[in-house]
Amino acid sequence: MNAKVIAIAMQKGGVGKTTTCANLGIGLAQEGKKVLIVDSDPQGSLSISLGHAQPDNIPTTLATVMGKVITDTPLEHKEGILSHPEGVDLLPANIELSGMEVSLINAMSRETILKQYLDTVKKDYQYILLDTQPSLGMLTVNALAAADSVIIPVQAQYLPAKGLEQLLQTINKVRKQINPKLTIDGILLTMVDNRTNFAKDISTLLRDTYGGKIKVFATDIPHSVRAAEISAEGKSIFAHDPKGKVAESYRELTKEVLKIEKLRQKHKSDIGR
Numbered sequence: 001m002n003a004k005v006i007a008i009a010m011q012k013g014g015v016g017k018t019t020t021c022a023n024l025g026i027g028l029a030q031e032g033k034k035v036l037i038v039d040s041d042p043q044g045s046l047s048i049s050l051g052h053a054q055p056d057n058i059p060t061t062l063a064t065v066m067g068k069v070i071t072d073t074p075l076e077h078k079e080g081i082l083s084h085p086e087g088v089d090l091l092p093a094n095i096e097l098s099g100m101e102v103s104l105i106n107a108m109s110r111e112t113i114l115k116q117y118l119d120t121v122k123k124d125y126q127y128i129l130l131d132t133q134p135s136l137g138m139l140t141v142n143a144l145a146a147a148d149s150v151i152i153p154v155q156a157q158y159l160p161a162k163g164l165e166q167l168l169q170t171i172n173k174v175r176k177q178i179n180p181k182l183t184i185d186g187i188l189l190t191m192v193d194n195r196t197n198f199a200k201d202i203s204t205l206l207r208d209t210y211g212g213k214i215k216v217f218a219t220d221i222p223h224s225v226r227a228a229e230i231s232a233e234g235k236s237i238f239a240h241d242p243k244g245k246v247a248e249s250y251r252e253l254t255k256e257v258l259k260i261e262k263l264r265q266k267h268k269s270d271i272g273r
């Protein structure tokens with residue numbers, strides 16, 4: 001195994017990064033994939049949403065293992081990785097990670113510390129999903145430097161033009177300077193309220209503006225209080241409301257993500273012929 005690493009990134013807060021990371025990760029696990037979900041946000045909201053209500057009490061987190069990479073200290077096998085009852089592994093984060101931005105400033109190869117860490121666990125997984133923080137700081141750059149691809153959640157209520165442009169510029173910079181193979185899997189519309197035309201307008205605008213260059217996922221994630229409830233439950237939408245529209249849409253998204261990888265593999269083998 002050599003995991004595909006997907007960063008879920010958008011510097012705007014509250015657009016559904018964490019919700020997508022948790023539910024896509026568990027969706028992939030339900031399709032039989034070995035999945036690690038990494039919380040790279042010092043708020044620890046992914047860790048909370050996967051059942052660790054007090055992340056600050058978790059002794060070993062992403063900050064611990066990145067710190068070990070920086071100081072060249074050997075890591076134990078799967079150090080700090082927790083398992084979730086729905087079949088995914090989680091590397092949690094907590095407030096300690098907020099000190100990492102500063103530690104990285106003086107670290108050698110500061111943009112690739114997360115990548116160096118992930119290289120040590122990639123063989124154990126087929127997918128590694130990175131939940132990023134709402135900023136384009138050094139931790140997000142580390143996630144982009146470590147990723148094979150990016151999924152960009154966009155909240156349907158807001159015109160994301162400016163934030164999206166900034167993110168695309170950062171992705172281009174990372175591509176040019178650190179990680180030339182980084183691709184964009186797609187833009188994902190989240191919290192879509194089908195009772196309004198606004199989501200449709202934004203979706204059309206995104207497709208018109210970026211459609212030629214960037215895929216917009218065919219699956220939209222609907223707005224639903226059932227989705228908002230899951231972070232307090234510590235479980236996925238598949239366990240919380242398996243027959244609901246949000247579970248259905250995350251199942252569809254999972255299929256789209258698997259299809260991207262299948263097409264990429266086919267393309268690779270066609271080129272190799």
Ligand SMILES: Nc1ncnc2c1ncn2[C@@H]1O[C@H](COP(=O)(O)OP(=O)(O)OP(=O)(O)O)[C@@H](O)[C@H]1O
Nearest residue numbers: 013014015016017018019134191222223224227228
């Ligand atoms: N489909 C949805 N329908 C309704 N509420 C949702 C949906 N998806 C997520 N939410 C809620 O919206 C809020 C923001 O979602 P989430 O935490 O996933 O976003 P985020 O981009 O990770 O936020 P941050 O940038 O702060 O890390 C949360 O309270 C979450 O429960």
